[in-house]
Amino acid sequence: MTGPPASHHTENQSPPIWHTLTDTQVGQTLQTSAAGLRTAEASRRLDEYGPNRLAPPKRRGPLMRLLLQFHNILLYIILGSSIVSAILGHWVDAAVLLVAVVINAVIGFIQEGKAEAAIDAIRAMLAPLAFVIRDGQRHEIAAADLVPGDVVALASGDRVPADLRLTSVKELRVEEAALTGESLPVEKNVAPVAEDAPLGDRFDMAYSGTLVVYGQATGIVVATGSATELGRINEMLSSIEGLSTPLVRQIDRFGRGLAVAILLLSAVVFVAGILWRGHSAADMFMMAVALAASAIPEGLPAIMTVTLALGVQRMARRHAIVRRLPAVETLGSVTVICSDKTGTLTRNEMTVQRMVCAGHVFDVGGVGYAPVGDFSIDGHVVDPMHCAPLAMALRTGVLCNDANMRNDDGMWHVEGDPTEGALLVAGAKAGLEHQNPESSWHRLDSIPFESEHRFMATYHHDADHAPWILVKGAPERILDMCARQWNLDGERPLDVDYWRRMATDTAAQGLRLLALACKRAAPAGDKLAFSDVETGYTMLALVGIIDPPREEAIRAVNECHHAGIRVKMITGDHVETARAIGAQLAIGVGKPALTGSEVALMDDAALRRVAMEVDVFARASPEHKLRLVRALQDGGQVVSMTGDGVNDAPALKRADVGVAMGLKGTEAAKEASDVVLADDNFASIAHAVREGRAVYDNLKKFILFMLPTNGGEALIVIAAILFDLPLPVTPAQVLWINMVTSSTLGLALAFEPAEDGIMAKPPRPVGETLLSGFFVWRVTMVSILMMAGALSLFLWELSDGTSLETARTMAVNAVVAAEMFYLLNSRHTLKTVLNREGLFGNPYVLLAIAACVPLQLAYTHLPLMQAVFDSTDLSALEWCKVIGAGLLVFCVAELEKILIRRKPAGKRLAAD
Incomplete structure (x- = not known):
């Protein structure tokens, strides 16, 4: 039987299914022998098949990756805000917004670079060196130089350098958890297995990147580089495109829709003002700019980043x-x-959970490697040392054992086979110290576990210098070695059917089985021989071991x-x-x-x-x-x-x-x-799911808070155009309002704690829009309230003969005051805030309001600000009118919540 190696078969040839072939057939197929390849042939194959390494994936260059970070609707919106600010001559605002765009792009660039490191990490799992037999001699070579047909030697501690079909094994156990998820090291042999055997059951194969934890073996290389199982995973990983997140998709849809709506509205206002009201193109352009500036939510990208960053901290x-x-x-x-x-x-820590001994089933408490837990029967705690058969079974598990326990800074670890470690921990729970449960129980000799015998035996002397041979192994093998069993009333003839029933029952519960037995005897010679250990035992216990759930x-x-x-x-x-x-x-x-x-x-x-x-x-x-x-x-x-x-x-x-x-x-x-x-x-x-839900809730609260500000400002501008009024707020004043409300007020909502019952709700529907019908209603209602308060105050002052500058100053302050009060409303979408928790539960809300007040005072009364924004001083009475306009929004919003909460539960849930 001949043919090309699996890693490099031709297009019309199917690769051999290596785990189904005998080692002789594999050698014939790959034209190799126990003496290995000749050096010249290995060199020829290396030229033909290439080095045994995973090829790096094709990647975009760093410049292209950086440029693509700017391809984002959120960044387009914020860039638009920056351009509008620059047109208006607010260079500081324009620069700040531009810096925000660059920071977002740089963060995305760094994150993408980290994601690409996954493939590098897989390549790093490949073994750097390998022991190969060529020309009949053993050599240590770079693993990258291995070719199909090479004969590789493995020993404990080696990382398997390529996919191998094993040809000889001696107690080989391979840790394959990283590749297969198998929780225990896999015992290998050379017998072929069925074609449909899953990866974890291909006992005649050793795969690249796995770790030899015990024993020795030789094997023929059947696949190298990208043809290995590790290489296939690498190719899968390289071909997978990262997905956009639900939030990014929602914000993208929201941003696109909002951007189109703003552009259309601004264009309609521009044309209507010229054709209907007869304004000049220059004046209408400034009005359209004011409208666009009022409607663009430039604070959204920043608040999203801050909210997510705070979520990162809470998750950490x-x-x-x-x-x-x-x-x-x-x-x-x-x-x-x-x-x-x-x-x-x-826990990835094997634990003894059940011991069938002396006609009883003992449950063993505790999980993991910490030696803490009780022994119980039907829920009643017992002392294992007062039950002679159980005490002897535990002692056997501890003595017939090559593993070690250690405590590092309060953390228990097991060195060696995890199953043997579980027996040590069970003994420690009963008070038996590792390796020496009693000072006289020294190990005098042992026969290590071998797959063909399926047991391990050790020879000891007890405190009275009586000889004991202890064994552990596969239940069916140990039962064949036993003639008697140890009951509470002493030794009795072995009830094989009972032990087989209990083994079946224990295995049905997903537990791995071991059997323990002993005999009071000495070897015929100075050392243990197989003839000394194969018969004459007393059955002690069946042990059920599992990696328990946390x-x-x-x-x-x-x-x-x-x-x-x-x-x-x-x-x-x-x-x-x-x-x-x-x-x-x-x-x-x-x-x-x-x-x-x-x-x-x-x-x-x-x-x-x-x-x-x-x-x-x-x-x-x-x-x-x-x-x-x-x-x-x-x-x-x-x-x-x-x-x-x-x-x-x-x-x-x-x-x-x-x-x-x-x-x-x-x-x-x-x-x-x-x-x-x-x-x-x-x-x-x-x-983390809880924190993620809180983050989304806070983003929705911010949008519910932010959009009425933009909506109210836009309605004020639209009303002025429709009714041929002077602009109640100038474009520069609009930007001031947006900066103050987004930078100080809106940021406070990012710090909102998760609301009670957040984990009692189902996940939000896939494809849910940010603006539900309820959200549109809330935004519209509050926008109209803000517009009504500010515009009414503006017109009232003008009718009383107040200057245009003062009326505009009051309109600006009325909008900001309404935002301050509405910030409190926004802490809860439906719950009232007229209680201690609602008013004082988030100290950052109070701090934001406290920070906003002096900013507005400076805007109103500071000469420099008056020169920049055309603001004027306000009297105490005028300030009272401003506060009244803000309270109007607060009171109506709370009244709306009361009315919604009185609705039937289904409609109320839809609103939420």
Whole structure:
């Protein structure tokens, strides 16, 4: 059987399915042998196939990336404001607005550069060196020089340098969590597996970028560079385009519509003034400019950035580090959270949860590696040391063990196999110290675990110098070695059916099984031999081990469900384990779990239907995760994906919000994500969703506050044109009002705390517009009130013989006063603010008003400001009239809230 390597097959040839072939067939296909390739042939293949590295993706140059940051409707609007300000001669305002545009562009430029680092992080996972056999000799070469057909030697601690078909193994265990999501190191062998075996079940393969944690092996290189599984993920990641966030899409639609409306309105006013009222083109141009200046919400981009930045700070305090600013709000609009299992919903710390011993089932409390927890039967706490069989089982688990525990600054860690670590922790919970539970129990010899024997044995002397041989291993193997079992009333003949039933019951709960046994005997010689350990044991216990769910994750999932957010588990782990963990987290209860193999058989339409119905997906590959995220998005969902492995990176990048684990996550996952959890805790996602919703609420409150200011000013200008009145406010005065209200007053709403019940509401509908019918009504009502107050005051003063400058000064102050009072109204959309919390709950609102008052006093009474803006001094009576105009808005807005709250619940909810 011959053919080209998988990494470089021709267009019309299908690549060999390496995991289905014997090692002999692989050697024949790649024309290699145990002596490896000849050096000349390796050089020829290197020229033909290229180096074993991931090619860097094509990228836009830095200049083009920077220029594209300016292609944003928000920046166009603010640039328009800057141009209007410059036309009016307000160079300082124009410069400030221009600087805001540049800052936004620079921030976007930096963020895009960080996102591209995801692909660099994957390339960094490749091993730098490899031990290869060429010309029958062992050499250490650069991993980049490996070619298909090379024979590579692996040892504990090595990073696998290419995709290998294993040809010989000796106790090889490979950590593949970053690639497959498997929570435990995978034990490898050389036997071929079925063609449809998922990546995590291809036990005869070792994949590039994974880590050898135990044993030795040799294997033939079957794929290098971009043809490896790691390379395929890299290509997927390179091909995924980043998505725009819901907020950016909403603001974009809102900005475009507003810009068109402003331009049309200004043009209509300009033409109407000339043709209808007979004004000169120059005068009407200044009026149109005044209208445009009054209507453009130049404060929106700045307030959005500030609100998002404040959300970033609040999320950071909740251990969620935001890498892309819009992701703050996007989290608040999430409808589905797809979460990896290992390390996210679970602790990634194997834990003994169940021990079947002496005819009883003992539940073991506590999670993770901290040696804290009780032993109980049916909820009743027991002392394990008062139960001889259980005490001996725990002692066996501790002694027949090669792992170590350590405490670093209060954090417990396990060195070695996670399953053995779980046994150490269980023993420590019972008071047995690691390696030496009693001073006389020294290990005298041992037989290490080997896959063909499926057990480990150790030889000890107890306190009375009696010999003991202790074993642990696969339940079916240990049962074959036992003749008796240790009950509470002593040793009895082995009840094989009972232990098999209990093993089936324990495995059905998603727990990994180990069996423990012992015999009071010494080896025939000085050292343990297989003939000493294969028979004559007393069965002690079955141990059920699992990577348990985080307790806080259980609460967080429940909170998400109450918030109308679906939580789905997508993991590379076994389906039974995934289903068991899902049940403990209330994910997918009563529903089927789907495997990656089943997902692969579905077309996109079928997957879209199933994706929302099923909540637990197991044995999922990177492609499966990516397809699931896309299917949910195609179904109109806003998707957050969480993960920690390189296998999660494509889905993290594709999701609306990618969330990576900061402690145990790979660099590839972090760089592909929008948010990094500093504590690897799913509960932090729920906190971040709450903050994201608060951010969106605050942005809506700001828009509800800002638009009436622009609307009121625009109505004043329109009314002056329609009724042939002198302009109540000049273009320069309009800019002053906008600067004061946006820079001081509106900014305070960014600091609003989340309202009560924010997580009791469902996610906002996908495609929701910023301006709902209720919002249009509120903006129109308040705009008319502001216009009525300012225009009435202006006309009143003119009719009393007051100068035009004084009347305009009062009109300007009336608009700003109305904004001050309306700021208080805006703290709650429907709730009244006529209480202590409403008036004093946000100190930044009071500070903003306190900052605005002296600005208006300076505008009115400072000679320099009078010279710039044509303002005049006001008397005490005139100031009272100004305050009265502001109070009109406040009182009517609160009355409107009362009327809305009296509506039926459905209409009230629609208004909210």
